[in-house]
Amino acid sequence: MSPNTDLDKWDLKRYSRHLLLSEVGVEGQCKLKSSAVLVIGAGGLGSPVLAYLAAAGVGRIGIVDFDAVEESNLQRQIIHNSSRIGQLKVESARAQVLAINPRCTVDVHATALTSTNALDIVADYDIVIDGTDNFPTRYLANDAAVISGKPYIYGSIFKFEGQVSVFNHANGPNYRDLYPEPPPPGLVPSCAEGGVLGVLPGVIGCIQATEAIKIILGLGSSLSGRLLLYNALEMEFRELKLSADPAAPPITALIDYRQFCGYTESTSDDPLPYEQMSVRQVSAELSRGWTPYVLDVRRPEEAAIAQLPFADTQIPLNELPKHLDTLPTDQDILVHCKLGGRSAEAAVLLKASGFKRVVNMNGGIDAWSAEIDTEIARY
DSSP, rough: OOOOOOOOOOHHTTTTHHHHHHHOOOOOHHHHTHHHHEEEEESTTHHHHHHHHHHOOOSSSEEOOOOBBBHHHHHHHHOOOOOGTBBBBBHHHHHHHHHHTTTOEEEEEOOOOOOTHHHHHTTTSEEEEEOOOOHHHHHHHHHHHHTTTTOOEEEEBBBTEEEEEESSSSTTOHHHHSSSOOOTTTTTOHHHOOOOOOTTTHHHHHHHHHHHHHHOOOOOOOOOOOOEEEEETTTTTEEEEEEOOTTSOOOOOOOOHHHHHHHHBBBBTBBSSSSEEOHHHHHHHHHTOOOOOOESSSHHHHHOOOOOOTTTTEOOOGGGGGOOOOOSSSSOEEESSSSSSHHHHHHHHHHHHTOOOOOETHHHHHHHHHOTTTTTOOO
């Protein structure tokens, strides 16, 4: 990140407020112009990160995302807009970054970050910023940054709270020092399942962008060794100290992160205890006269938004153990949630409790709305 790019008249006018800061000046702006930052995820966190890095004059920005813009994204993912629904997020984000700063070089990686491609992608950038919402990708991004010797700026959000830190920087800890082991699958709901206050990722993402700019400029004290916790309802910031575990094994290679986080796929040698059907299979079976007892394990707030018209009852997953005696034992049970994760957990519980035939509807009500009945609201 050495300053090797001169500023021209456009730069001098564009970044004059930076240049007036003695801590930044021409030399600092040249550092920004010659820097390269990788942003993993062009969603809620990635939106403010991308916008402010572009506005600050970061010369090269990489964007990793494989998803497309959906209407439900627009409550918080401000890099996108209504006219780009259905467009790949990387393309939508690139258009907005270039609208903010036409001189920024934008690399798009329209793919999931995997153990196969992560090191090659990360190698081209000075800093890695995590805007993802799942544990396998967080561990992967951290490990790729550690192996590549790059700072990794972490952020996460849920409902009304968020957290930020800087890992693998200034001899500080990495993400595994904060979370040596991932939580069991399904224990921590995603924003798609639990919800999130729309402005929350703006706060956390702006802090992530601030940390990146400070690292590039060599200014101030980073969040390395510190975990910043933010509660929007109380408008409260707290801080926890972090340190590296000297006994932790070194990170030298990438692994199967879905398996590491417990997302093991079923095989013929290790079958699931319950059955699975796609929404199309469920629809076909229902049309042929199948009459299962339909159990919705979402929360009441979700059921108020959208329901399957043929659902029999709604019991949140965390309350299900207390209501098993209310379910029929002489009827097939079809379980669904929003996306299929919580219903899979419910199916395991039901089978372990003695229910004979339990079927999990893969993709949940979201897939049913997308593929079967578009009149049902998606959220």
